[in-house]
Amino acid sequence: MMIPFLIVLxxxxxFGILLYNRLITKKNxxxxxxxxxxxxxxxxxxxxxxxxxxVKQYMQHESSLLNSLTHLRTQAYSQDLPAEKKIxxxxxxxxxxxxxxxxxxxxxxxxANTNFLNLQTAWTESxxxxxxxRRNYNAxxxxxxxAIMTFPGNIMAGMMNYKEESVISIPExxxxxxxxxxxxxxxxx
Amino acid sequence: MPAIFSIAQMPEQDSQAAxxxxxxxxxxxxxxxxxxxxxxxxxxxxxxxxxxxxxQLPGIIGGALFLTTGFVFFYKGSSTQGDYVHDFKQKVIRxxxxxxxxxxxxxxERGLSIGETIRSGLFSTIPxxxxxxxxxxxxxGKTVFCFSEVHAEYKTTTRTKNGTKETWHDIFRGIVxxxxxxxxxxxxxxxxxxDAGAAISAWFxxxxxxxxxxxxxxxxxxNPDFCKEFVTYSSDQVEARYILTPLMMERLCELxxxxxxxxxxxxxxxxxxxxxxxxxxxxxxxxxxxxLDPNLLHDDIEVVSFMxxxxxxxxxxxxxxxxx
Numbered sequence: 070m071m072i073p074f075l076i077v078l079x080x081x082x083x084f085g086i087l088l089y090n091r092l093i094t095k096k097n098x099x100x101x102x103x104x105x106x107x108x109x110x111x112x113x114x115x116x117x118x119x120x121x122x123x124v125k126q127y128m129q130h131e132s133s134l135l136n137s138l139t140h141l142r143t144q145a146y147s148q149d150l151p152a153e154k155k156i157x158x159x160x161x162x163x164x165x166x167x168x169x170x171x172x173x174x175x176x177x178x179x180x181a182n183t184n185f186l187n188l189q190t191a192w193t194e195s196x197x198x199x200x201x202x203r204r205n206y207n208a209x210x211x212x213x214x215x216a217i218m219t220f221p222g223n224i225m226a227g228m229m230n231y232k233e234e235s236v237i238s239i240p241e242x243x244x245x246x247x248x249x250x251x252x253x254x255x256x257x258x
Numbered sequence: 259m260p261a262i263f264s265i266a267q268m269p270e271q272d273s274q275a276a277x278x279x280x281x282x283x284x285x286x287x288x289x290x291x292x293x294x295x296x297x298x299x300x301x302x303x304x305x306x307x308x309x310x311x312x313x314q315l316p317g318i319i320g321g322a323l324f325l326t327t328g329f330v331f332f333y334k335g336s337s338t339q340g341d342y343v344h345d346f347k348q349k350v351i352r353x354x355x356x357x358x359x360x361x362x363x364x365x366x367e368r369g370l371s372i373g374e375t376i377r378s379g380l381f382s383t384i385p386x387x388x389x390x391x392x393x394x395x396x397x398x399g400k401t402v403f404c405f406s407e408v409h410a411e412y413k414t415t416t417r418t419k420n421g422t423k424e425t426w427h428d429i430f431r432g433i434v435x436x437x438x439x440x441x442x443x444x445x446x447x448x449x450x451x452x453d454a455g456a457a458i459s460a461w462f463x464x465x466x467x468x469x470x471x472x473x474x475x476x477x478x479x480x481n482p483d484f485c486k487e488f489v490t491y492s493s494d495q496v497e498a499r500y501i502l503t504p505l506m507m508e509r510l511c512e513l514x515x516x517x518x519x520x521x522x523x524x525x526x527x528x529x530x531x532x533x534x535x536x537x538x539x540x541x542x543x544x545x546x547x548x549x550l551d552p553n554l555l556h557d558d559i560e561v562v563s564f565m566x567x568x569x570x571x572x573x574x575x576x577x578x579x580x581x582x
Contacts, residue, residue, distance in 0.1 A: 102495075105496055189578075190578055190579065190580050191580065193578050193579060194441075194442075194579045194580045197441075197500055197503065197579060198496070198500055200499075200503070201496050201497070201498075201499035201500035201503075202496050202499075204480065204499045205495045205496045205499050207480075208477075208478050208479075208480070208495075211478075212478065
């Protein structure tokens with residue numbers, strides 16, 4: 070009588086441990102995915118001063134836009150911002166930089182500048198990498214949410230006080246699958 | 259780019275002359291091969307008649323003589339056929355390729371080595387033997403590419419009464435396309451058809467990662483059509499999504515829909531590998547059909563055009579992500 074009881078108890082304990090570890094792993098994946106976005110954002114913020122300085126020499130008429138970009142960048146570094154705020158700042162920066170890149174079409178000297186072309190390429194690359202990191206984060210969050218909202222994970226998650234996480238909304242431009250080459254009006258074919 | 263290439267479109271007159279010369283060779287090979295078949299058939303019939311009508315000794319001797327003569331003719335035909343095949347590829351196929359795109363070159367003896375096939379990670383089973391030929395190299399815009407026919411097999415050994423028996427099984431038969439990818443990446447990303455085995459492996463990789471057979475992580479992507487057709491593994495979740503953007507997934511689905519069987523893809527060492535299963539052995543000259551048929555190269559040209567269209571379909575010439 071005792072042995073079957075112990076076997077059932079052992080199976081239940083093992084199952085509980087596996088479930089607990091699974092939830093911890095998924096929670097850690099979410100944290101890890103968030104830190105990846107943070108690293109990518111820092112890489113992008115580091116690119117900005119060089120781009121703004123270079124563009125300023127050619128685009129005097131856009132000084133207010135460039136100043137606002139510098140201000141946003143300073144904000145991103147001025148305090149220990151939560152990652153969500155950094156993402157919001159990045160969205161503003163992206164929107165501002167899109168305007169700069171589109172306006173660059175009106176400045177042939179700037180368009181011909183090798184440094185500008187290199188920075189533009191680096192910016193595009195970072196944009197794609199951030200988009201990839203964001204999608205990775207959303208996939209991790211979906212996986213985590215599925216685990217804590219479905220049975221029996223929801224019981225364990227309740228005991229661990231795990232709460233549902235929110236996914237990052239994908240900007241309208243990315244949903245429309247806009248290509249960077251369209252944006253820059255420059256296909257290096 | 260012509261959709262169908264015919265001998266009337268041969269770019270140079272000497273190519274026409276080469277074709278006529280090859281046709282003569284073909285007829286000679288055809289005659290030799292037919293003779294060999296007739297002699298072998300006569301040998302078998304003679305031996306059988308001898309056994310039936312109780313003239314065993316003359317029947318067997320006569321049959322053996324005819325069979326031997328048939329084999330001699332067959333061997334002669336086969337040795338000449340090697341030169342014929344080589345000349346066909348070097349003259350006719352080469353001219354046709356130049357007509358499609360001046361950068362295209364064929365190297366009939368070259369192909370994907372077993373090491374390269376394993377390194378590509380395209381197949382979940384590691385091949386024990388790879389035969390590959392007819393490598394075509396070229397360049398479209400900034401994209402350098404090559405493709406070759408590949409036949410990858412693995413072997414199983416079973417014990418029998420007389421020792422062991424080796425059996426060879428197909429892993430893949432078709433064309434592997436390799437191109438310089440337009441983005442920088444360091445890791446390994448592999449996309450395989452979602453057959454029953456791959457779906458079970460993917461389930462284990464997701465739900466019981468400890469029991470997963472793959473050395474890489476399962477990547478769960480957002481495109482439902484893509485996920486219905488493929489299973490993706492990668493050494494880096496973010497890098498996999500950097501390569502497989504929503505647009506890239508759509509493009510791969512489009513490419514897959516144009517292929518008869520589900521394709522496989524991998525991204526390794528800055529290169530993109532695509533495996534297209536095919537039943538046909540391309541770029542081979544006929545022996546029993548005329549070379550002067552206007553649609554002689556129809557299938558070959560179609561497959562080359564399809565391979566060239568990959569560069570455009572996947573937008574490999576857009577180089578704005580730091581890769582020159």
